[in-house]
Amino acid sequence: MKKIFAVALGILTAIGGFVDIGDLVTNAVVGSKFGLGLAWVVVIGVAGICLYADMAGRVAAVSGRATFEIIRERLGPRTGLANLAASFLINLLTLTAEIGGVALALQLAAGVGPGMWIPVALFAVWVVIWRTKFSIMENVAGLLGLTLLVFVVALFLLKPDWGHLITPAVQPWLPASESPVSYWYFAVALFGAAMTPYEVFFFSSGAVEEKWTKSDLATERANVFIGFPLGGILSLAIAACAALVLLPKGIEVSTLSEVVLPVAQAGGQLALAFAIVGILAATFGAALETTLSSGYTLAQFFGWSWGKFRRPAQAARFHISMIICLVIGGGILATGVDPIQVTELSVVFSAVALPLTYFPILVVANDPEYMGDEVNGRIRNGFGMVFLLIIVIAAVAAIPLLLASGMGSA
Amino acid sequence: MTRARKPQQPLEWYRDPDGRGVDARLHVLDRQMIDTDGVPVSTVDDLELDGVEIGESIDHSRPPQVSEILVGAAILPRIFGGHVPRSRWDRIPWEDVTRLATVVELRVHADDLDATWVERWFRDRVIARIPGGRHAPE
């Protein structure tokens, strides 16, 4: 019975924790411009993250090694350092976006800000990382994030014409007002939002934090293959709501208010309250995860002692580097830059960073020295190679598309 | 003084020496080192070899052996090239190694090693000054 409870908790946490500010904003933007025409990207992105999170989790559970330790061991110091620099900087950008997201959510709730909320967000994130146990942190943020299901509820309350809504998903078409360059730019952005590298760093480091072993693999698989796709459905619901309310009126998403507008329209103040709680939980949880990821990547690369399961005094450099990252993120936001724009930039650069993270995972998942009998089978390798190809294409196309489409506004 | 000579073992032995082959870059370099409590200490950045000197003829009566693991600044030449002076090497004697596996296990405590001074410095100067730093998370 206890086991079933643990599995259920893991799944629910995975659902609630799947969505972050990148998913929220990108899905809403895409929904407001293309309806569900880019739904196929979400499907592929979710499939990809399931495959690779499962691989990273298996590697961590069987070998006890987290992702960045493996990157260092397999790539060597020179290439590994290049990988670290790129991954770390992009992670820092995502961290900034998430902190900005927390501030925006608080602004939605309180009606003032977001500038004043930034120090609050930074301090709150730091305190939780400093003092709260890993499992409590994960579970609370994940479960509260389930309130985002209000988007699914809103979708039904808006009484959509299902045929009209679903058609673009199964027959992707280009609305006359948008160009192909813009379409593919948003496809890459959406892909980057679904497959953000920090999720893999965090998932595999979390497996080591919670001391998973081979016997936890079944639970891990349930979390990933049930939880993540359901989280993906949540993303689609956000896009669908935007498609129903924002697209017909040509409303552009430039703040979080537009993202929650469909929910307010469908269910009034109560629904809006749920949405705000959900967004706050999702962005706060994601801020915790990205901050920890920056600590994990640095500590694992340099061989420092790390982990929330250790007293901060036993993992000094790990905690200090996270504090510094939070300060840098806060500093970037303090310049007054629009957090929504930071978010849109972070998802595109996430797409660029994907091959750096995923290639080493694929290689190590095949290495009998780490995995013993649990090396990848032919099928997993087949899918792994297909996705690696997609990832590389997306990574290479990302920046040119960014420039050519002017961040989607062309 | 034994000069260079024909291989003394059957050729297949060099590919698999009694099942005890260890390739430095593949199995040892950049691996995590953990102390006797399982706390990470550092990565293996370089190895000091006894019995060989640059420029001198090699004496083959005894094979060179790994005498020390180098950590810390030793990583820099492997990334950027160049040399780090001997005085700046942080080293861990090979006698402190208890097991060589996917991690390198040491038989001493991290705090007893000279090489871990950086972590101790940060711990004592920064973390210990912040409230709650010495307590386990709850």
Next chain:
Amino acid sequence: MLLSDLLGKPVHAVDGSSLGAIVDVRFRRSPRTGRHEGALELIALVVSPHSRHSMYGYERGRVNGPLVIAALIRWLHRKSRVIPWDCVSRVEPDAVVLGVEPPVIPLDVRSPIPLTRL
């Protein structure tokens, strides 16, 4: 001498020709004594004529998947070989010089060692 003084160094045969660069250094681990891991004794150099980089274990024939990556890396390291330490005469600052003609021992354990005439 440091291990990094060997890695990446070119290897020169007796006649001065280059056999490639050192990609890795092979040791034999002696049996343990009590709580001490056995000593690592240097027995051979892994040399590749095409590349100075190590390639994740694929080129030694022990990691086989994914097939495409394994095949690609095997091709990149196709003439890699193991040179016994007995054959080395000196380690100079810019190269490792051999003292005798080394036997051809392919790195990949699945390739047979060619027989040489005595």
